Amino acid sequence: MSDILERIVVRTRVDIERRRAEVSEQVLAARLVDAPPVRDFRAALERGPNLGVIAEVKKTSPSAGVLRADFDPVAIARIYEENGASAISVLTDEPFFQGHLAYLTAIRQAVALPVLRKDFIVDRYQIIEARAAGADAVLLIAEILGVKELPTLLNEIHGLGMQALVELYERDNLKRVLDAGAKIVGVNNRNLRTFVTSLEHTLELVDEVPRDCCLVSESGIRTRDDMVRLQSAGVKAVLIGETFMRAVDIGHKLRELLGV
Numbered sequence: 001m002s003d004i005l006e007r008i009v010v011r012t013r014v015d016i017e018r019r020r021a022e023v024s025e026q027v028l029a030a031r032l033v034d035a036p037p038v039r040d041f042r043a044a045l046e047r048g049p050n051l052g053v054i055a056e057v058k059k060t061s062p063s064a065g066v067l068r069a070d071f072d073p074v075a076i077a078r079i080y081e082e083n084g085a086s087a088i089s090v091l092t093d094e095p096f097f098q099g100h101l102a103y104l105t106a107i108r109q110a111v112a113l114p115v116l117r118k119d120f121i122v123d124r125y126q127i128i129e130a131r132a133a134g135a136d137a138v139l140l141i142a143e144i145l146g147v148k149e150l151p152t153l154l155n156e157i158h159g160l161g162m163q164a165l166v167e168l169y170e171r172d173n174l175k176r177v178l179d180a181g182a183k184i185v186g187v188n189n190r191n192l193r194t195f196v197t198s199l200e201h202t203l204e205l206v207d208e209v210p211r212d213c214c215l216v217s218e219s220g221i222r223t224r225d226d227m228v229r230l231q232s233a234g235v236k237a238v239l240i241g242e243t244f245m246r247a248v249d250i251g252h253k254l255r256e257l258l259g260v
Helices: 004-021 025-035 041-046 071-084 101-110 126-134 149-159 171-179 199-208 225-234 250-258
Strands: 054-057 085-090 115-117 137-141 162-170 184-188 213-220 237-240
Touching: 004 126, 025 126, 041 054, 041 085, 041 162, 041 184, 041 213, 054 071, 054 250, 071 085, 071 101, 071 250, 085 101, 101 115, 101 126, 115 126, 126 137, 126 149, 137 149, 149 162, 149 171, 162 171, 171 184, 171 199, 184 199, 199 213, 199 225, 225 250
Parallel strands: 054 085, 054 237, 085 115, 115 137, 137 162, 162 184, 184 213, 213 237
Antiparallel strands: none
């Protein structure tokens, strides 16, 4: 685990305990009855003939700083939907990404696409939070979860009717991701130590991911050629954030990548 990931996880665990003291898990779980019906995340990614696009709503990142000054999460999500995105990822981490769970709730009410909670999930409490907020899917990161934690949290997600995008960077984590039962597998192209991105990382792992899984390539996708290359290799979907957040015209950039 990189130093930045370690710092994020430590801070995340502290914040979870603070929130748990404010709203108990029992009280939070009682709110699930008011959560909207779950939308099928994987089906949305695989619905069309082209790569599915998980378009990300992200204001900032520890490595790149503020990505978009005129940040309106709901407006951005609507642009994504209007221009062909398959699903929307919402950064909800506050200390490091200036995200908020309320963004996810507002976006889920404003669009018809499935919505993914992207955060550093290390506790069941966060999964209940996600469903109560309206999430249809949740990101799990193999690098921050132990051998027992990963399948346990994956089962919790499935138990609430949601799906999980299970992300890895290190090749050695692929086997335990698959053994845990992951069916939507994300390969992060960003080296978690150097923060350098390379599509080659996904391409090197394509043949090791079973065909009954939905393979998602994450980070470093910037051009139409990148999209074509990944799809030709057997990738089913991509997760793109910074490329859109830095674009002058988000909708135009999305259509460009889709080849529209």
